[in-house]
Amino acid sequence: MGVAKIIGLETEYGVSGGTGDPIMSSSQLVTAYGHLGSYINWNFDDEHPGADARDARRFTSVAPLIETHIANTVLTNGARFYVDHAHPEYSGPEVCRASDAVLYDLAGDEVLRRAVTSVANGFGGQDALVIHKNNSDGKGNSYGSHENYLVSRDVPFDDLIAAMVPHFVSRSIYVGTGKVGAETDAGLRRDAWFHVSQRAEFFEEVVGLETTLKRPIINTRDEPHSDSDHYRRFHVITGDAQLSHVGIFLKVGTTALLLAALEQFGPRVFPASPENPVAAMRAVGIDTTLATSFRLTDGRLVTALDVQRELLGLAELYVANCGGGLVGGDDEARLILSEWRSILDDLAGNRTAAADRVEWLAKLQLLEAYQERHRFSRSDPRLAAISLQWHDLRPDKCLQSRVGMRELWSREDIDRAVTAAPRDTRAFFRGEVIRKFGESIAAANWDSVVFDLHDGVLRRVPMMEPLRGTADLTSNLLNRCESAEELLRELGV
Amino acid sequence: MAEQERIQKTRQQESVDAEEAIRVDASRHDQLKNDLDELLDEIDEVLEDNAEEFVRNYVQKGGQ
Numbered sequence A: 001m002g003v004a005k006i007i008g009l010e011t012e013y014g015v016s017g018g019t020g021d022p023i024m025s026s027s028q029l030v031t032a033y034g035h036l037g038s039y040i041n042w043n044f045d046d047e048h049p050g051a052d053a054r055d056a057r058r059f060t061s062v063a064p065l066i067e068t069h070i071a072n073t074v075l076t077n078g079a080r081f082y083v084d085h086a087h088p089e090y091s092g093p094e095v096c097r098a099s100d101a102v103l104y105d106l107a108g109d110e111v112l113r114r115a116v117t118s119v120a121n122g123f124g125g126q127d128a129l130v131i132h133k134n135n136s137d138g139k140g141n142s143y144g145s146h147e148n149y150l151v152s153r154d155v156p157f158d159d160l161i162a163a164m165v166p167h168f169v170s171r172s173i174y175v176g177t178g179k180v181g182a183e184t185d186a187g188l189r190r191d192a193w194f195h196v197s198q199r200a201e202f203f204e205e206v207v208g209l210e211t212t213l214k215r216p217i218i219n220t221r222d223e224p225h226s227d228s229d230h231y232r233r234f235h236v237i238t239g240d241a242q243l244s245h246v247g248i249f250l251k252v253g254t255t256a257l258l259l260a261a262l263e264q265f266g267p268r269v270f271p272a273s274p275e276n277p278v279a280a281m282r283a284v285g286i287d288t289t290l291a292t293s294f295r296l297t298d299g300r301l302v303t304a305l306d307v308q309r310e311l312l313g314l315a316e317l318y319v320a321n322c323g324g325g326l327v328g329g330d331d332e333a334r335l336i337l338s339e340w341r342s343i344l345d346d347l348a349g350n351r352t353a354a355a356d357r358v359e360w361l362a363k364l365q366l367l368e369a370y371q372e373r374h375r376f377s378r379s380d381p382r383l384a385a386i387s388l389q390w391h392d393l394r395p396d397k398c399l400q401s402r403v404g405m406r407e408l409w410s411r412e413d414i415d416r417a418v419t420a421a422p423r424d425t426r427a428f429f430r431g432e433v434i435r436k437f438g439e440s441i442a443a444a445n446w447d448s449v450v451f452d453l454h455d456g457v458l459r460r461v462p463m464m465e466p467l468r469g470t471a472d473l474t475s476n477l478l479n480r481c482e483s484a485e486e487l488l489r490e491l492g493v
Numbered sequence B: 001m002a003e004q005e006r007i008q009k010t011r012q013q014e015s016v017d018a019e020e021a022i023r024v025d026a027s028r029h030d031q032l033k034n035d036l037d038e039l040l041d042e043i044d045e046v047l048e049d050n051a052e053e054f055v056r057n058y059v060q061k062g063g064q
Helices: A022-034 A098-122 A157-170 A185-190 A245-265 A277-285 A304-322 A330-349 A359-374 A381-389 A411-419 A427-440 A471-480 A484-491 B003-046 B051-057
Strands: A007-012 A014-017 A040-042 A072-074 A080-084 A087-091 A129-132 A145-152 A203-208 A215-219 A231-236 A293-295 A301-303 A441-445 A448-452 A458-462
Touching: A007 A098, A007 A245, A014 A022, A014 A087, A022 A072, A022 A080, A022 A087, A022 A098, A022 A129, A087 A098, A098 A129, A098 A245, A098 A330, A098 A411, A145 A245, A157 A203, A157 A215, A157 A231, A157 A245, A157 A277, A157 A304, A185 A277, A203 A277, A215 A277, A245 A304, A245 A330, A277 A293, A301 A304, A304 A330, A359 A381, A359 B003, A381 B051, A427 A441, A427 A448, A427 A471, A427 A484, A458 A484, A471 A484
Parallel strands: A040 A441, A203 A215
Antiparallel strands: A007 A087, A007 A145, A014 A129, A040 A072, A072 A080, A080 A087, A145 A231, A293 A301, A441 A448, A448 A458
């Protein structure tokens, strides 16, 4: 039986400038932004990033080390903003729709912009910080943008692997943000000038627990942040961090629909996996012609577009049978299907038209036009500079914002989402209690809020069900209560 | 109106429509080209000054 596809997106940003120390810079960003409101600490009690979804006998990689997270806070929009490794990371609040995942991802970009301003105001005497929303530095260092989807625990993990590998191998054709030049040994052997995907060349395994080394196409981290008897949180690490509204919508919407289809139909209706998924993913990741083909385990030779068309057909079948209830409603499901069909049609027939949604294509067109105007060689550093500056979050520097890509949300919508939580998941309760009773909250995380009424006792409100704590269920209560004491009394905590 | 004449009229109208479509298409093409030229001018202005150094100095630590 399927479950609502609760979605959350995480972005690790590139950071430069400041003191030059990225850990220091990231801490400054989180601390300065956090102190604009009540700085609410993240609660690590329930974290188990080493839990593996596979059987112990197939355990082939080691659990990541638990690190000391220096600065780590929770925002009134329900998001987490913190230092991960040497990057500032924003993990958006839980949402029910792909379109809301886009909104809260874009709100994260705005949080980073405001954090840069707060650092400039609070830590004078250093160079301004510069933030890039990208996935690699061009020198072999990659950092992630992860997607999370709630999936029924009834789906065996092997079925997730079987069904989702073909999607992750092929979706780069509309998820990729493009870059100039290879940077891994595997990528350098291919020697492509322009890459469709920033991330693809960094993937080395089909399945694994790692996220920083030997990155796998299917990540096995089994940490549901919810009732583990009923739910998995499927942690997807393959995608590029996008600025294109429609690009993010497609990345998330297609994946959510396919997971719902898997819960309904099982893995047998999905296309067979590529014979060599890693090689296929890397080949698709550098193929600007979209003509590269790879062999599936059933013997067929297919292109990424072929696989995507089959997956679209499957998603259409799912929506025709079950409607869109699990992906945020029928209208949302229809919008995902129509945008998906239109992007595949345009990529196949009229690629110039797809450049208003697909970032790698828009970037490539800009690079080619600029190269032609100045008669540069392809190795001219100005082309690599354009590719990098594309992702600069400063409004006066960002090149992506100048090429006229289609937008789904207005400036005002995004500004609102910087401070207001989604209303239809538990993120609402988290965000609202922080906004209203921040002084009485000791710490919070995805599945609980810990209150400190300064009476020597910490009181924990569990939130194991992502679809509770919504505005419908809690806004009356929250409006009625004047204090945290009153709220906890009403909740019986 | 004789059948012949009507066909001729329709054909004339079609060819006018086609010419109009070509003109619209050409002006749209000019518009796109102007937009692109403006964009390329803008990029000359906002692109980081020393491109080689800018790209070389952008170094990040690996993440997830």
